[in-house]
Amino acid sequence: MKMSTQRVVLVTGGSKGIGKAISAAFAANGDTVIINYHTSFDEANKVKLELLPGNTSVSLERADVSDYLQVKRMVADILEKYGKIDVVVNNAGIVRDGFLMLMSERDWNDVIAINLNGVFNCSKAVSESMISQRNGIIINIASLSGITGLSGQANYSAAKGGVIAFTKALSKELAPFNIRVNAVAPGVIETEIVDSLNERVKNNFLNAIPMKRFGKPDEVASVVKFLASPDASISREKLFALREDSIDV
Numbered sequence: 001m002k003m004s005t006q007r008v009v010l011v012t013g014g015s016k017g018i019g020k021a022i023s024a025a026f027a028a029n030g031d032t033v034i035i036n037y038h039t040s041f042d043e044a045n046k047v048k049l050e051l052l053p054g055n056t057s058v059s060l061e062r063a064d065v066s067d068y069l070q071v072k073r074m075v076a077d078i079l080e081k082y083g084k085i086d087v088v089v090n091n092a093g094i095v096r097d098g099f100l101m102l103m104s105e106r107d108w109n110d111v112i113a114i115n116l117n118g119v120f121n122c123s124k125a126v127s128e129s130m131i132s133q134r135n136g137i138i139i140n141i142a143s144l145s146g147i148t149g150l151s152g153q154a155n156y157s158a159a160k161g162g163v164i165a166f167t168k169a170l171s172k173e174l175a176p177f178n179i180r181v182n183a184v185a186p187g188v189i190e191t192e193i194v195d196s197l198n199e200r201v202k203n204n205f206l207n208a209i210p211m212k213r214f215g216k217p218d219e220v221a222s223v224v225k226f227l228a229s230p231d232a233s234i235s236r237e238k239l240f241a242l243r244e245d246s247i248d249v
C-alpha cells in the first residue's frame with residue numbers, strides 16, 4: 001500500500017450529469033479522483049479518458065451504493081491503492097416519480113435504497129479510516145425536493161429530506177474528529193433527468209425560478225469544490241480566537 005501525496009476524492013455516480021462535473025472539478029484541482037459507477041463501464045471509462053490529460057490521476061470503481069458489501073469492498077480497494085480517502089461526495093441518485101396512489105413499493109424502496117441508504121453506506125464505510133486520520137470531508141448531494149417536498153416525488157423528497165437530517169446528525173458526530181460533513185441541495189439542474197421531463201413540467205419549474213433558467217452541473221460542482229477546500233474551513237486556533245474576541249465584546 002502506498003500513501004498518495006495528493007488528496008484522494010471519491011465521487012459516487014461520478015461519470016454522468018452533476019457527478020461528472022464534480023469529478024472534472026476535482027481533477028482540474030490536481031486531486032486524485034476515483035469515479036464510482038454502477039452499470040456502464042464504457043461511460044465511466046470515457047469520462048476517465050477525458051479527465052486524464054490533466055495533471056491528475058483518475059481511476060474507476062464499480063459498486064452499487066445501495067449494497068453495503070459492495071461499498072465496503074470499494075472503500076477497501078481504494079485504501080489499499082492510495083492509503084487514504086480525503087473527500088467523499090455522495091452524489092449517486094435516481095428518481096422514480098409518481099403520485100403516491102400510483103407509486104409502487106419498488107419505486108419507493110429503490111429511491112430510498114440508492115438516495116438515502118447509499119449515503120449511509122458510503123459514509124459508514126469511509127468513516128473508520130477518516131476517524132483514524134483525524135481528517136476528512138463528506139459532502140452529500142441532497143435536493144430542494146428534500147426541503148420543500150414536491151408533489152409526485154414523495155419517495156425522492158423523503159430520501160433527500162433524510163439525507164439532510166443525516167448530514168446534520170453526522171456533522172455533529174464527526175466534528176470532534178476533524179471531519180466536516182455538509183449537504184448541497186440543488187434546485188433543477190440541466191442533466192438527463194431534466195431532459196426527460198415534458199415541456200409543461202419544465203415550464204412550471206422555470207416559472208418558479210426567479211432567474212428563469214435551470215442550474216448547470218458546473219455550478220453545483222463549484223459549490224462542492226468550495227466545501228471541500230480549506231476556504232470552507234476554519235482552524236481550531238482561529239475559531240478559539242474568534243470566540244475570545246466575541247466574549248471581549
Ligand SMILES: NC(=O)c1ccc[n+]([C@@H]2O[C@H](COP(=O)([O-])OP(=O)(O)OC[C@H]3O[C@@H](n4cnc5c(N)ncnc54)[C@H](O)[C@@H]3O)[C@@H](O)[C@H]2O)c1
Pocket residue numbers: 012013014015016017018019036037038039063064065066090091092093094114141142143144185186187188189190191192193194
Ligand atoms: N438534476 C437535478 O435537477 C438535480 C437536482 C437536485 C439534486 N440532484 C441530485 O444530484 C445527484 C446527481 O443527479 P444527476 O441529475 O446528475 O443525475 P444523473 O442520472 O445524470 O446521474 C446520477 C448518477 O448516479 C449513478 N447511480 C445511480 N444509481 C446508482 C447506484 N445504485 N450505485 C452507484 N451509482 C448509481 C448513475 O449511474 C449516474 O452516474 C443525484 O443525487 C440527484 O438526486 C439532481
